[in-house]
Amino acid sequence: MQQAIAILVFDIDGVIRDVSNSYRRALADTVEAFTNGHFRPSQAEIDQLKAEGLWNNDWEASQELIYRYYKRQGSERLQLDVSYEKVVDFFQRRYRGAILDDPDRWDGYITQEPLLVDAAHLLELKANAIPWGFFSGATRGSATYVLQRRLGLHDPILIAMEDAPGKPDPTGLLQTVAQIEARFGLSNLLPVVYVGDTVADMQTVTAAKAVAGDRPWIGVGVLPPHAQSPADYAAAYTDKLHTAGAVRVVNTVRELTPPSVAKLLDSHGHLG
CATH class of the missing domain: 3.40.50.1000 (HAD superfamily/HAD-like)
Known part of the structure; x- marks a missing residue:
């Protein structure tokens, strides 16, 4: 060179x-699942969160949007049991695929990017x-x-x-x-x-x-x-x-x- x-x-x-229909789709799926189907963030709402500059990690962003939904319903964070490990597991099963312990198997949303x-x-x-x-x-x-x-x-x-x-x-x-x-x-x-x-x-x-x-x-x-x-x-x-x-x-x-x-x-x- x-x-x-x-x-x-x-x-x-x-x-x-x-990643609009993969990472972001998995993020929206995760928030929707952990709010019992009551809230599915739009692309604009995800952008608004990320514009804060603190939520580059989509697992953390998912958890944050879940917390904020329940706060709007009157619940405080300390009252909630939103396990980060469970959030990551659900997200990854949508994004990467259903079987996470096989390093060669990728059959989730990632395959459609x-x-x-x-x-x-x-x-x-x-x-x-x-x-x-x-x-x-x-x-x-x-x-x-x-x-x-x-x-x-x-x-x-x-x-x-x-x-x-x-x-x-x-x-x-x-x-x-x-x-x-x-x-x-x-x-x-x-x-x-x-x-x-x-x-x-x-x-x-x-x-x-x-x-x-x-x-x-x-x-x-x-x-x-x-x-x-x-x-x-x-x-x-x-x-x-x-x-x-x-x-x-x-x-x-x-x-x-x-x-x-x-x-x-x-x-x-x-x-x-």
């Missing part, structure tokens, strides 16, 4: 794959001096399923849920960058572009700047498919990403071509 101009790190859910990019696009970035890796709040099994089984990537650099604290803690992003640098023998001062679809993703970039400000950090937001229409909802979602720190918001990772990445770097004075 020729001399690198930047490092790209991608989130996965809503960026590499469309449309891909938002292909391997050829990612390989073109690498061929044009833009190496990349992945930092995601998804489990390693789920992330590996999409990156290796679906996209066909060989040994991608990945920091997943089990490897680092949840966003917006920047630890996982810093670990991903360090692994990319080690694999490709890169300078530790190259600009880093983190591509994500949530407020927490953009806050992670801001947090990385605070602890490793000797290099440029750039947040690029992606509008996940469910947030691209109607136009006023897309505009509101875009505004939230910009407010959280995104310098650019795109509709798809495919817009991040080698020339567009170079232009992004140049426009912020980071293209050497």
Whole structure:
């Protein structure tokens, strides 16, 4: 690979794959089941929760929405028995599949996720001096399923849920960058572009700047498919990403071509 101009790190859910009818469907199923069918959150209600920047983990988001439903009914959290383990188990049986102890069996909603990019696009970035890796709040099994089984990537650099604290803690992003640098023998001062679809993703970039400000950090937001229409909802979602720190918001990772990445770097004075 020729001399690198930047490092790209991608989130996965809503960026590499469309999870509106998988993770989010499992989340809604879980909340509905634990509220005895009385409340099923909409996409907008899930977005509203995630815009708080604290609920990147969908298991925790499920539990939080359950708590908030019962609070509206007059019950306090301390009065409720909403087992996190039971929430996770129910969620995973919908998302991953009914049999959780078979590492090779994936037959839940995950099998229905449309891909938002292909391997050829990612390989073109690498061929044009833009190496990349992945930092995601998804489990390693789920992330590996999409990156290796679906996209066909060989040994991608990945920091997943089990490897680092949840966003917006920047630890996982810093670990991903360090692994990319080690694999490709890169300078530790190259600009880093983190591509994500949530407020927490953009806050992670801001947090990385605070602890490793000797290099440029750039947040690029992606509008996940469910947030691209109607136009006023897309505009509101875009505004939230910009407010959280995104310098650019795109509709798809495919817009991040080698020339567009170079232009992004140049426009912020980071293209050497």
